[in-house]
Every structure is written in C-alpha cells, then in structure tokens.
Amino acid sequence: MPGGVPWSAYLKMLSSSLLAMCAGAQVVHWYYxxxxxxPEIPPKPGELKTELLGLKERRHEPHVSQQ
Incomplete structure (x- = not known):
C-alpha cells in the first residue's frame, strides 16, 4: 500500500498515467x-536546418474579410 492508497487504486492511477504519457508523446510526434x-555523415556546424514539417504543410494564406 504505497502512500496509504489501496493497491487497486494505485495500479489504476499508474496505468492511466502511463497511458496518458504515451498518448501525449504520440500526439506530439504526429503534430511535429x-x-x-x-545521417551517414554528420552535418558541418551551421548546416543543420530544422523545420516543423507539420506546421509547414498546414500553413494557409491569411483570410482577409471584406467589410
């Protein structure tokens, strides 16, 4: 009985926390x-370019409202 909590409640909390952590990591990997x-050869200093591929595909032209 860790922390004065029954084992059943402890295991439920542990499993739900683990499931939420794994689901959150999966969502982040899908988004970014x-x-x-x-790479075979590491890039030279200054050559490494990082981009958010998920953000690049979702970028839209701004919608201008006509008033």
Missing part, C-alpha cells in the same frame, strides 16, 4: 513529425 533518420 520529427525526422528521426540518422
């Missing part, structure tokens, strides 16, 4: 779409 490939 990181490039997880490992």
């Amino acid at each position: 779409r990181p490039d997880l490939t490992i």
Whole structure:
C-alpha cells in the first residue's frame, strides 16, 4: 500500500498515467513529425536546418474579410 492508497487504486492511477504519457508523446510526434533518420555523415556546424514539417504543410494564406 504505497502512500496509504489501496493497491487497486494505485495500479489504476499508474496505468492511466502511463497511458496518458504515451498518448501525449504520440500526439506530439504526429503534430511535429520529427525526422528521426540518422545521417551517414554528420552535418558541418551551421548546416543543420530544422523545420516543423507539420506546421509547414498546414500553413494557409491569411483570410482577409471584406467589410
């Protein structure tokens, strides 16, 4: 009985916390779409470019309202 909590409640909280953590990590990876490939030759200093691919695809032209 960790912390004065019954084992059943403790295991429910532990499993729900683990599930929420894994789901959050998955959502972040879907949104940002990181490039997880490992290059053969490491880039020289200043050559590494990082972009948010998910954000780049969703970018729209601003909608201007006509009043």
